[in-house]
Amino acid sequence: MGATRREFLEAGAIIGAGAAVAATAAITARLDHRTTDPVGEETVRHIEVLPSVPPSPEEDVLVRMQRDLARAMAKPVEQRRWVMIIDTRKCVGCHACTVGCVAENHLPPGVVYRPVVTEEYGEYPHVQIRFFPRPCMQCDVPPCVPVCPVHATWKRPDGVVVVNYDRCIGCGYCITACPYNARSRDLGEYWLDGAAETETTSELPILGQNAPWEKTPSNEYAKSWDRTKGSPVGNARKCHFCLHRLEVGQLPMCVTTCIGRATYFGDANDPESLVSELMAAPNVIRLLEHLGTEPRVRYLI
C-alpha cells in the first residue's frame, strides 16, 4: 500500500509551513533596503584645494576635478553621485591607468581592476584602433550584488559597489554575474613567487622573494589589508573608484595617472562639476547598455 491520505496531509502541512517561511524570508529580503553604511554629517569631509590659487577657466582639468571633488566631499555621502567619463578620442592606450591602479591597490597576479581594451575597426586600408579602459562600471542596477549569498557586496549611498573582504567567502558567484568581467578572483599569488631567494638588504630593497614592496598592506576601503595574513586573498576584488583616496581629497589613481587627461571623475549631482557638463554631450555611450545594468561609467566617442 502506498502513502495514505493522512500521510499526504501531514507532509502537506510541513511543506506548506516551509513554503510560508520561505516566502516570508524571500519577501523580507526583497523589501529590506536598509543601509549599513554611515550617512549624514559624519561622512562630510572638509578638503582644501590650492587655497592660494583662485579658480580660473584655463586651469588644468585635474585641478578643476579636484575642486569638484572637494565640493562633493563637503556634502553627506548620500548626496554624492560619483561617475566616470572616459574620452576614447584622447586615450592613447598607454595603460598608465592600469599600472597606476595595480600599484595603488597592490594588485597581485591575476587581479586587474582597470584593463584597457583595444578595439580595432574599419576595413583595410582604412583601419583604426581605439581604446576602452574598463574600470568597474559601478552599475545602478548591479547584477553582482543580489547574487552574493552572504551580503558581502553592496552599493553604497554614493553609488560605489564595494566588497566586504572580511565577509566574502570567495564563491565567485558575483564574478560570473558581471557582464563586464570587472571582478577578479584573488587566488593568493605573488609577483615574486618563484623569484630568487636572495637576502633583501637596504641597498637592494626590490630584489628577492621577500622584497617588501609587494607585501606591504594596501589601503583599500581606507583599511589596512595585509595579504600575507589573509583577506583579500581568496576574495572577489574589484575597482572601487579609489574610495580611500577620495576620503582624503585625492582623485582616483587612474584619473591622476592618465597622461592624456582622458579620464574624468566627479559628482553628477553637482551641476557645476566637469562630469555633469560632459555627460550631456551627444557622443556619450555606455557599454552593454542593452543588459539594463545602468552603468555609471560613460565613454565619449
Added chain:
Amino acid sequence: MQNEGVRSLGVRVFQALVIVAWVIFAVLGIQGIAERLWYGHHAANYGSYVVWGLWVSAYIYFIGLSAGAFLLSSLIYVFDFKQLENLGRLSLFVAIVTLFMALLSIWFDLGRMERFYNVFLHPNFISIMAWIVWLYSIYTVIMILELWFSLRPELARMQSAAGIKGIVARALAFSRGPLSPEQEKRCLHYLRVLAITGVPLAITFHGGVGALFSTLAARPFWHTPLMPILFLTGALVSGGALMTFIVSAFWKNGDAEYREMLRLLGKVVLGLLIFDVVLEWAEYSIPMWYGVGHEVDLLNKVLFGEFWWVFWIIHLGLGTLIPLLLLVFGGDRPAAVGLAGLLIAVTFMTVRLNIVIPGLIMPHLRGLESAYVHPRLVFHYVPSFFEWKVTFFVVAVGITLFFIGYWLLPLIPAKDKESLHGVA
C-alpha cells in the same frame, strides 16, 4: 548455470577494478588535498575570467546524482513500488553520500573555506546560492531521518549480531530488542511523511541549482529558462542510472526478483534518457537555427571546438547512444542494463562540464584577454592535474563511505548480499 559462472567472474573482475581505482584515487586524492590545504589554489587552472572549473562541475554532477537517487527513493516510499521496494534504503544512502561529495567539491572551490558558515550567519535571501545552501541543510536532515526510520526496524533486530555490526545496530536502534509491530508501523508512517516532504524540496533545490546559472543575464549560455528543467531531468537520469548500475553490481543474488527490478529500472532510465535528449535538442537546436549571437558562438565551440569529442564521443556516443541501444535491445539482460547505467552515470560529468565551462569562455567585451595579459586572465580552461586529484579525493571518499555503509548497515536485504551459489 553457465550464466551464473560468467556472472560471478564478472563480479570478481568488477570488485578488483573498484579496489584498484579506489587505491589510485585515494593516493592521488590525498596528495591533491594536501596541496589544496597547504598551497591553496596555486596549482588550479581557473582564474578571474574562467572563475569556475572542474570542482563546480563536479559539484553540480554529484548534487544531481543525489537528487536523482533521492527522488527514486521517494517514488518507492510514496507510491509503494513493489518491484523496487528493496532499493529504497540504498537509494537514500547513495543520496546522502553523493550530497556529501557535492558539498566537499564546492567547499574546496571556496576562496575562504573557513567562512562557509557566513551563509548561515548572514544569509542574503535574494541570492539563489544562499537559498540552495539552506535547502541542502534541510534536505540533509530529512534524508538522515528518513534513512534512520527506514533502517530502524532492521537495526533493532540486528542488535544481537556479533562484532561491529551489532555495536552499530545497538547504537542506532534506540530500543531494547526488536520493535513492536506498532513501532514498525510508526517508523513507516514517519518515513512516508518525510519522503513526500522531500519531493518538492528536492525539486526546488535542484531546480534551484539550475536557476543559479540561468538567472545570470550576463552569461547568455546559461541564461535560458529551460536550465532548471534540464537540471532536474539530468538529475533523474544520472541518479537513476547510478542506482541501476549499483543494483546490477551489488545484488549478488541473481534471482527473478533481481531481474525484474533491473528490467523496470532499465525502462525508467530509458524513458528519462529520451526525455533528456529531447530537452537537449531544444536547448541546442533553437539558437543554432537562428545562427547568430553569443550563444551560437559558444554552442559552436562545444560542438566543433577544441573539445568536440567531449560532446560527440563521450556524451553522445558513450553516454547516450550506446546506453540507448543497450536498454532498447538488452533491456532483459541485467548485465546490459547495468552497463548502460554505468555509462550514463559516469559520462554525465561531461554534460556538467559542458554547462559550466562554455558559459565562461567568451566575454562580452572582446579583447579583454589581450588588454592585460596573465594566465589567470584568459578565456580558455582545461582542468589541471591538481584539480583532478582533488576530485579523485572526493570520489575516493564517496566510495569509502559507500562501502562502509554497505558493510555495516542493512541497506539491502541480506539474501541479496549473497550469491545464489555462495560466490562473491
